[in-house]
Amino acid sequence: MSETALEIRGVAKRYAAHVAVRDLSLTVPTGAVYGLLGPNGAGKTTTIRMILNIIAPDEGTIRVLGRPNTETAVLDRLGYLPEERGLYKTMVVRDVLRFLGALKGVGTHEADRRIDEWLDRLSLRSESKDWGKAKVEELSRGMQQKVQFIGTLLHDPELVILDEPFSGLDPINAQALKDTVVDLKRRGRTVIFSTHLMDNAERLCDAVCIIARGEKVLDGTVAGVKAAAGDRTVALALDGSADPAVMTILHDPTLVTRLDDRSRSFEVTLADGADAQTLLTRLVGAGARIQRFERVQPSLHQIFLDRVGATGVEPGMSGHG
Amino acid sequence: MGKLWTVIRREYVERVRSKWFVIVTLFGPLFFGSIMVLPGYLSVRAMREARVANIRIIDATGAGLGARVARRLAPTPLQGEAQAMAAVDTVAPADVTATEAALLDEIQARTLVGVLTVDAATLQAGTARYMGRNAGSVGEVQAIESAIKQALLGSGMEAAGIATEQADALLRLRVRVSAERVTDEGKGGSGLANTIFGFGVAFLLYFSIVFYGQAILRGVLEEKTTRVAEVIVASVKPDILLAGKVIGVGSVGLTQQIVWLASGIGFYTQRSRIFSLLGMEGMPPIPMPSIEAPVLAALVLFFLLGYTLYASLFAAVGAMVGSQEEAQQAAQPVIMLLVFSIIFAQPVLTNPTSRLAEAMSWIPFSAPIIMPMRMTATPVSWTEITLSLLGVALASAACVWLAARIYRVGLLMYGKRPGLGELLRWIRQA
Structure with a gap:
């Protein structure tokens, strides 16, 4: 064979x-x-x-x-x-x-x-x-x-x-x-x-x-x-929904380049030069009740979004992939 | 080869198993049987039911004309022995009115069908009176008239010294003209039979091409709309799928025609047995067309090539469209080509040597229908037949080539029906 x-x-x-x-x-x-x-x-x-x-x-x-x-x-x-x-x-x-x-x-x-x-x-x-x-x-x-x-x-x-x-x-x-x-x-x-x-x-x-x-x-x-995509991803889960102060931190471009928002759990891609420790400190400072904060390999879904983006589909193409 | 066979087998088995195929195929023998037997049977039955023998004849001629008329009206052996001869009342001219009046009551009481009165006027001028419930029936009155005429002729011949038997034989003489067709090769066959046969061939070809061409269209469309084609083309090249379809469906058509032909021949060769079973001995023979083997071979070739030409066009239409409604519209041009051929069948048949007939048997789209009809109706030179066949062969090769390309691309293409420009692109691209 x-x-x-x-x-x-x-x-x-x-x-x-x-x-x-x-x-x-x-x-x-x-x-x-x-x-x-x-x-x-x-x-x-x-x-x-x-x-x-x-x-x-x-x-x-x-x-x-x-x-x-x-x-x-x-x-x-x-x-x-x-x-x-x-x-x-x-x-x-x-x-x-x-x-x-x-x-x-x-x-x-x-x-x-x-x-x-x-x-x-x-x-x-x-x-x-x-x-x-x-x-x-x-x-x-x-x-x-x-x-x-x-x-x-x-x-x-x-x-x-x-x-x-x-x-x-x-x-x-x-x-x-x-x-x-x-x-x-x-x-x-x-x-x-x-x-x-x-x-x-x-x-x-x-x-x-x-x-x-x-x-x-x-x-x-x-x-x-997944390994090649690096370890700049953090899996974050909150107890209760995120309040505006927390959301402001998660949308800070100096800390986060991409956020996959699933309401109470998030997949966060860290910005270049940003540190997971800084993010955690700021979140705790803003009063977030954290259930999970873990540095993980990104999911395929995350990698896909990073690499292909929302513009993955060429305009005018339809029907068959 | 194995895959082609698999496709052919599926097309054939699935179609031959269907109810429609069985019904349409059995309809053929039924149809042949009835056109062969029914007219004869009906006329025999009509004769059997004819009531002219069951009347009363009042003879006031004094010359025994009434008895002669009764003998002429007597049932022939063909009509069975069941009916008795008409009774004759020989009366004096003075008693005619009274007898008629008495018998009128019997007619009204339905114990008698009618009363025929012959008298001196009949002998002199051939006039007679008939009254009866069936007086409205032209056939029956004509039968009575003819019986009187024969009776008069018979008595005239006897008066001229001809023996009764001889006179009878002369009167029973029947005249029949058989028209024979003269061709360049000699004479043979019945002219009318050939014309009818020619029309039958043309109609059969037209019917088969339309029927089986549409079957191919529906088959392709089914594979496309159900998306079965997606799986199949991963195993079989579209060209083989198309070929298998055309051959498979064509074989179904051929099977049907063989059943029809065999039943037709069966009825023809067994017809005396069938007639005797129905008590119809002595029916006149049915005139048969004279068709030589090479002509038959040419007919089969015209059918196969014509079918292939149209089947591939129908397949291309099926691959182009996405629904039954669209298919009907898109098939219009192909249907028009066929209709165009059949509407000229009548003028070509009545004048098979005309310019129109010649032209129509040269155009590859109408030749498969018109040429077979023309060559059965009238002699056509073999050079002309061969060239016409060659033209149809070339055209059908071109159609197969075109259709295969449209089919290859169209089969997996969904959405809007392609315009002419896109169609050309498909053909180039495939």
């Missing part, structure tokens, strides 16, 4: 009206859970479509599982869950899954065995009801999403690519998806997913790449990215 599951080198994709991706390079090691992070319109979906050879890059090369992704055989070893999801509505669930499996080279007999396994596992089949025999349109939205996961994973892909997998999922399916990702990692599979939900990424990913305006902003392991 190749050491790297995915290698993108100097890839660019231009459309008539805008540049979707410019000079993007990244490497995903085999067995990693990798997050592709960025605001809407950053070029995530375009990148994923190029990885899957749905669209061809204008420049650069992409290698998947050690082979150029233009080889059709290697694409059968990938699993893809698109952001925009759907199935043939009038088809029977089992037939849809057989069809999706057959497109990846899984025979009917083997597909049936795996479909049974998955239907049981995602509780789509019980003594009383086998949803595998129902038409897709008879299923609830949540059940259709489960069928879609099964379709993505039926051929036991070595590299799984999930585009905004959490969008539109109910909490139960979101948990099922997280469990599945953990299980895939345990079995040595590589998972790449795009998201703009930093909390999920921070919890699930080994490594991340943040892109904005079609360009890579930073990449690396989650630990590495």
Whole structure:
């Protein structure tokens, strides 16, 4: 097995009206859970479509599982869950899954065995009801999403690519998806997913790449990215809400460059030259009742905001990241 | 190849399994069966029900004309033995009025259908009186008139010294003209049958192309609106998906036409058995068109190429739009091309050698419908057929190429329907 599951080198994709991706390079090691992070319109979906050879890059090369992704055989070893999801509505669930499996080279007999396994596992089949025999349109939205996961994973892909997998999922399916990702990692599979939900990424990913305006902003392991962002972050929690005097200190530009205000808890980025000790003294002096004051590594969310900012989305770009 | 097969199989199986396919496919044999059997059956039934044999004849001629008329009105073997011959009352001319009055009561009491009176005037001038409940039926009155005429002819022939049997044989003589078509290659087939067949072929081609072309449009649109396409194009190149769709849906159409054709041939070859089952022996044969094997091969080629041309255009429309309503609008130009072909079917058929007919069988968009019709209705030189086929082949290759490019880009593009400028950009970009 190749050491790297995915290698993108100097890839660019231009459309008539805008540049979707410019000079993007990244490497995903085999067995990693990798997050592709960025605001809407950053070029995530375009990148994923190029990885899957749905669209061809204008420049650069992409290698998947050690082979150029233009080889059709290697694409059968990938699993893809698109952001925009759907199935043939009038088809029977089992037939849809057989069809999706057959497109990846899984025979009917083997597909049936795996479909049974998955239907049981995602509780789509019980003594009383086998949803595998129902038409897709008879299923609830949540059940259709489960069928879609099964379709993505039926051929036991070595590299799984999930585009905004959490969008539109109910909490139960979101948990099922997280469990599945953990299980895939345990079995040595590589998972790449795009998201703009930093909390999920921070919890699930080994490594991340943040892109904005079609360009890579930073990449690396989650630990590495956080370490590189320095220790200029303070997690602060107050007993009761902050009074105006406290807020004035927190908005003092000589002390604080960025404040993530969550009403009673704050993530504070210290200004250059400012000292955490000074901040603490001033807060106590202003009468703040402090529950927590801790120097922490910044969250991915904080790093994302720092590096991408509110201007992460290029005007006029919409639709697909 | 395996993936193409997978796509074809899905398209085929899902469609053939649908209720609509079964209904429409079974409708074919039903239709063929009824146009072949029904007219004959209805006319036989009408004859069976005809009540002309069940009347009373008052004969005041004194020459036995009433009995002759009764024999002419007697049921033929085709109509079964159930009905008796009309009864004849031979009366003196003076008693006619009284007998008529008595029988009128019977007609009103519904024990008798009608009364026919023949007398001296009938012998001299051919006039007779009929009164009955069925006097309004033109067919039945005509049957009576013809029976009287034959009876008069019969008695005239006998008077001229011709034996009764001979006279009967002469009177039963039927005249039928069979019109044969003369072509450059010789003669063969029935002219009318060929024209009907030509129109049938054109209509079948038109119907299949519209029906299955729209099926492709809906299929592409379904994949696009449900977003299934997103997953599928990660496994299959759009070109293969498009090809699989066109071939799969085309195979469904072909299956249907084979069922129709087989049932048509079945009905034709088994028709004497079917007629005898319905008690309709002796029906005249149905005229059949003469179609040689090479013409048939050309017809199949025209269908396949024409279908491919229009199917790819419909697929491109499906990839361009985002909803059923938009699709209807965007498909208009393609439908117009088809309608344009079929509205000229009538003038081309009535004058298959005209300039219009020639032009229409050269334009690649109308050729797949007009040329097959023209070549079944009238002989067309093989050079012309080959060149027309070549034109359709080139045009359909160009349409497939264009459609594949629009499809590739459009399938994953949502939002506003592209204008012409953007469409050109898609074609360049793909």
